[in-house]
């Protein structure tokens with residue numbers, strides 16, 4: 001009887017640990033680009049809301065999602 005509960009505890013512990021590190025590793029969903037200047041700012045580095053201005057020309061930067069992150073593969 002004691003053995004069964006021990007197995008259950010081990011199983012639950014291993015199930016929780018498998019989810020770690022996958023999502024929290026990088027919260028960046030993409031980056032803002034100015035294609036004219038080749039300037040790039042990651043979304044996690046942008047303060048406040050909305051697209052930032054290009055540090056070189058001042059134009060509004062364009063958001064581009066990073067590939068392979070929660071995107072449809074079909």
Ligand SMILES: [Zn+2]
Nearest residue numbers: 034037054057
């Ligand atoms: Zn620019």
